[in-house]
Amino acid sequence: MIDRLQFIKQRFDEVSDLVIQPDIIADQKRYVQLNKEYKELKALTDKGAEYIKAVGNKEEAQEIIADGSDAEMVEMAKMQLEEAKELIPQLEDDIKFMLIPKDPEDAKNVMVEIRAGTGGDEASIFAGDLYRMYTKYCENKGWRTSVVDISEGTSGGFKEVIFEVSGEDVYGTLKFEAGVHRVQRVPQTETQGRIHTSAATVMVLPEAEEFDVHLDMNDVRIDFFCSSGPGGQSVNTTKSAVRMTHIPTGLVAQCQDEKSQHKNKDKATQVLRSRLYEMELAKKQEEDAAKRSSQVSSGDRSAKIRTYNYPQGRVTDHRIGLTIYDLDGVMNGSVQKLIDELQLVNNTEKLKESEVF
Missing domain, CATH: 1.20.58 (Methane Monooxygenase Hydroxylase; Chain G, domain 1)
Structure with a gap:
């Protein structure tokens, strides 16, 4: 050595x-x-x-x-x-x-997209809970978060929320959070005390720099529209919100969080570039997955990765069979213990395959 x-x-x-x-x-x-x-x-x-x-x-x-x-x-x-x-x-x-070969994407900032899944209003509320969990976690890590786009639920929470996270080794940490998160609890709207199961999908996209992926603006259709939701007098009066459609792939990105049309356009461009980059990255990950098997999911957004069970106060990560009886702590941003275990399993698998020693 x-x-x-x-x-x-x-x-x-x-x-x-x-x-x-x-x-x-x-x-x-x-x-x-x-x-x-x-x-x-x-x-x-x-x-x-x-x-x-x-x-x-x-x-x-x-x-x-x-x-x-x-x-x-x-x-x-x-x-x-x-x-x-x-x-x-x-x-x-x-x-x-x-000495384990590092994923070149690990040091990148990310776009996190949380979408309510099955479960109606309760799924939207859970998506909001996950958003607060991650923003508290990022705050504890000293990372910066910035909202890109929000679509509010009818009874609280979000149908969809997209936010940017910047800091040190953000993707290498948060990439394990990609997938379907499931919650089991009695919804606020439930009158008979029955436990319901709802879900939300989390996507973690490595932020693409200009030299990572080529985005030809000639292939992009740009639409401007009035913002909706909180924002003061300018809401619904000025077309500051921006929607961008990448014609070759059909990918869509929009931003209405800023009052400035120019700032919204910049954020939407960044989201669109990240989604294009994620498409290419997903292809590469599929090729890599065919070559190697790992206990830790590669981030397949259709894979159920974690269950949050409120009656039992537990969080279970299904990829590594880990259960933690600290639901309140986790939902208040104490996610590191889960991520540490996932990283340990992932690194151990890599170490077995590595030819370093």
């Missing part, structure tokens, strides 16, 4: 020099790629330095113990040896996981 870490340190030094070169900074795409590689290599190099130090401490302690001439030094060396023996395997595991 030390040979591998020395090679990584060498590459880190090369990237450190490249990332400050004026011609690299001027090439936005190349600069973004190298800056991402720099961050990954720095984390690996720092962890590698810890590992090399621990191995050195182990060898030093073994030499002192073998010499045996100073009883006090031998006792100290024995303690140092035990610490190193305990630390080295842990560092090796950390490094192995860090």
Whole structure:
């Protein structure tokens, strides 16, 4: 492993020099790629330095113990040896996981789309609950959220809500949330206390940069219309809302959250670009899925991934058979424990397939 870490340190030094070169900074795409590689290599190099130090401490302690001439030094060396023996395997595991080939999409920001499914008004209310859950989670992570489009339900919640999330490694974290979420509870509208089952679909789209996908505006029909819902005097009086239709694919994106037509157009363009990118990404994921099987769903939007059972106060993730009896905590944004387990299973599967070691 030390040979591998020395090679990584060498590459880190090369990237450190490249990332400050004026011609690299001027090439936005190349600069973004190298800056991402720099961050990954720095984390690996720092962890590698810890590992090399621990191995050195182990060898030093073994030499002192073998010499045996100073009883006090031998006792100290024995303690140092035990610490190193305990630390080295842990560092090796950390490094192995860090060396797993990363999905290039993981560092991207995302568009999250939540749509009410089966269950009528209760499904819309549940979609609203999921939206609040994710916005609280993002707030706890220090990520920024921005609403793109909202279609309100007739009895609360949302028929559909689209919002943007930006921060560090957003897609790599939230991609496990894509799929069908199911809720089991007594709806507010239920008079006889019967438990109903409703569902909402969550889509997590990696945000596409201009150099990720080509969007020819000649292929796009743009319609302007009056906004609906909250927004003050300008609602229903100015055509600030924007709907964009990509004619070759039939994909549609719209935004009416901003008062400015220009800002709505920019947001709708970003959503449309992300949906086009997601189409291409889905094709690639299907090809990858044919080559490898994983316990963690690749994000198939038709797959039932999780059940939120209110009478029992539990959340069950069906992909890995994990049940947590902390429904209130999860619905208040404590989603990390679920995501951590999903990432662990996913990384373990990748590690089995990886040829790193």
